Amino acid sequence: MKRAVVLILTVPLLLVAYLYAQGRPASGRTLVVVPFENTSPTPGLEWLSEAFPEAFHQQLNSPVVYVASRDERLRAYDRQGIPANLHPSRATLYRLAEQMDVDYAVLGSYSYDGVHLTATAQLLDMRAQKLLPAATETGPLTDLGNLQSALAWDLLRLIRTDFSLPKEKYVASVSPERLDALENYIRGMLAVSGEEKVQYYKEAVRLNPAYPEAWLELGKTYFAQHTYEPAISALSQVPSSSALAREANFYLGLAAFSHGDFARAENAFQFVATRLPLAEVYNNLGVVAARRGRKNSAEYFEKAIRNDPSDPEYHFNLAISLSLAGDRAGAARELRTALDRRPSDLEAKALLDSLTPPAAGVVAAASIAKAPAQRMKHNYDENTFRQMTVQIQSWAEQQFARSDPRSHARYHVELGRELLAHGFTAEAESEFNHAAMVDSASTAPLTGLAEVSVARGDAREARTRAEASLRLRESADAYVVLAGLDLSENRGEAAAQNVNRAVQLEPGNLAAQNLKRAVAAKLAEKAQPLPQP
Structure with missing residues (x-):
C-alpha cells in the first residue's frame, strides 16, 4: 500500500x-457512486448522469464516509473492460464494487416529464450482499441542487444510523450551484479534448466567477496543455479558504515553475507545505x-x-x-x-x-x-x-513532530473546523484544545472553541472564549463570533461595532460580510443606520 x-x-x-x-477505521463507510441512468426521453439531459456522482462525492465525504473519486471509478471500469459511458448491469456493478473493495455501491436513475425531475438512488450493501430500499426525490429541474442534497441525506441516513441532523437543515446547509454553470462544469468533465474542456470550464466560471471546482479544473487543463500563463491565472482564482486551495496551489506551483516564475512557484508550494508536510x-x-x-x-x-x-x-x-x-x-x-x-x-x-x-x-x-x-x-x-x-493512526503527529508549532496547530484547527461543520462538536473541541496546547500564541484555537460553544447554544461560554482570543490578538473571526452573539441577543449597535471591526481587519472575510448585511437588515427594522467604521 x-x-x-x-x-x-x-x-x-x-x-x-x-x-x-482515534482508532475508528471507516469500516462500512466506503462507497462508489456510478452515473445515474437517464430514463427520460427529453433530449439534452444526459449530462445529469454524471452530475449525481459529482454531487454525492462533494456532499457525502464526511468524518465517517469515503466516496471514491471519478478517476478511481474510471480506473476500475478500465480494469473490468467497461466503457466509461456504459451503465453497468447490477451483476457488473457488484463485480466492480467487489474489485474496488467498497462497502456500498450507489446506483440510480432520473426522469424528467417537462415539469418535474424525479431521481431515485439505491444502495448495494456489499457486506450484506443485498440492495437496500430505494430513495426517491422529486422537484423542479431548476431546483436540482436541493433535490440532490435531499437524496444525499436519504443515503446518509442509511449509511450512518447515528446521523441525526434534520433533512431540512442538511439541505439548507448546502449552497446549490446554479444550473447552467453546473451543466458546463459537468460537460467539461465529460469532454474528451482539452479544447472542449477549456470551452466548458470557461463558460462555467463566466456564469459563476466564484466556482472553485471549475477554476481548478480549468487551470489543470491549461497546465496539461502547457499553456502556463492561463493556468496560473485560473488556479489563482481558487480562494485560499477553499477546501481545494491545497490542490490548486500545488498545480499553481507547477505552472509557475514551468513558466519560469520561480518566486511564485515557491510561494505556492510553501502554501501547501505550511498546511501539511509532504x-x-x-x-x-x-x-x-x-x-x-x-x-x-x-x-x-x-x-x-x-x-x-x-x-x-x-x-x-x-x-x-x-x-x-x-x-x-x-x-x-x-x-x-x-x-x-x-x-x-x-x-x-x-x-x-x-x-x-x-x-x-x-x-x-x-x-x-x-x-x-x-x-x-x-x-x-x-x-x-x-x-x-492503520498507517494513519500515528502519521500526522509524526509529521508535525518535525514541523513548527504554527503549522502543527493549523492542522488541528482546520480539522476542528470541519468536524464542527459536520456536527462533531466534542471531537472539534478536542482538536481546538490540542491546537491551543501546541501553539499557545495562536488565536485561532480559542476562536474555534468559541464557535463550538455557539454550536452548543452556550452564549456565555462562547463570549468568554471569543474575548479571550481577542486578548491575545485581534482577529476577524473572533469579532464575527461576538457580532453573531450580539445579533442573536438583539444588541444591534454592539453587533454593528463588532462586525465593522471584523471587516476592517479582513475585508474579504465572507462570514463577516454576510453578517454585516444581516446586522444592517436588523437595524433597518428599527430604523437605525449601520454605524460607520
Missing part, C-alpha cells in the same frame, strides 16, 4: 485522518530553491527523504545538490541509493560514473561534471491517503 505521506491534504481528508487516529512538496521546494540559487535546496530534499525514503527521485535530486556543493562522497552515496531503487535510471548512472573516488570527502564543485536537471514531482493523489488504515 502506498505510504500516506505522498498525498496532498484536503479538508475532508483531515476528518478521515482524525477518525483513524514529501512531494518538499521535493518541489528543493528544486525551486536550487533554480533560484539558494543554498538550502539539500535541506528540502532531506526532508522529502525523511518522509519517504523509498522514492529514488528524492535521492537523485539530493545527489545533484550535494555534488554542486562539492560533497562528492555524499552525492555518490545518494546516487547509489537512487540506483538501488531504480536500476534503469541512466542519468543517475552517468552522474555516478562521473564521480571518481575522492581523495577527500569534499572537492571543488568545478571539478564535477555538469549535473542534470533536478526533477519535479507532478503527482497529486489524495485518494490513497484517504484509504489509509
